[in-house]
Amino acid sequence: MHLQDRWKLIIDELNPDRVTSVDELTARLGVSPATIRRDLNELHDLGHLLRVRGGAMRIEGKHFTAKAEAKTPDFQTDSLTGQSSFLASTIVNAPVKRAIARAALDYLKPGISMIIDGGSTTYTMANMMANEPYHVLTTSIPILQCLLDRSKVKVTLPGGELFREQRIILNPYEDGMLQNFSAAKMFIGCQALTRNGLMQSDTLLVQSERRLMERADQVIVLADSSKIDAPASLSVCPLTAIDVVITDEGLTDSAREWLEHAGIEVRIAPVTAEDRKASEVV
Incomplete structure (x- = not known):
């Protein structure tokens, strides 16, 4: 099943x-x-x-259905252009995302401030985080929920409009609170990662992520190898704005070459038996 x-x-x-x-x-x-x-x-x-x-x-009004063709959960609610629903994304390549998320934890140390952007891989990372004195700014409702019980983690949620399918809050306007936030690291996913940089498919998402990147000293991209050279139309940032890419063993030699040529540290996260078991199909 x-x-x-x-x-x-x-x-x-x-x-x-x-x-x-x-x-x-x-x-x-x-x-x-x-x-x-x-x-x-x-x-x-x-x-x-x-x-x-x-x-x-059951929560009243909650139903979980699947599209006949795509076999992914179908939520008829407000959504970002070209973005899968959050729940659908959590299912795809789940063992690989767990491996990448676990590798991302190596870049944390108690006391740092960070931005964790919305997405299924960044959510997996947040779900694995220890209860340490971190300060996390996130646009993601699921990330907020999974950090609620970590009493040492301070969480900041910027205001804006809720996009229910992706479970994120985006603000099309300048946010005074954000201008006062400074992060050591930003962890971000993507629609695609190409020679043109980190790509998305929604203009509002692009605007939001560009503002967030301005507040971080180091940008760490969590992207499984299916995202490399995938189709996407809008550039969030060039490769030169990215410090680290954490991906999986499916990364091709040629892709690794152009990533490293841009000065990016490439980290390969091997999938373990534990990752597969946690995402098992039974």
């Missing part, structure tokens, strides 16, 4: 008026209790159910 299919079945089994237990879901779906608990935790972090002791409850 594919992960997205299992998530749909889990939410379909839930009731807004009572707790559906882990044991019930285990019996109905035929998977291990550990898998069910992990799914419930992830779906809770993504805002698709309410996790309670021993099980979960």
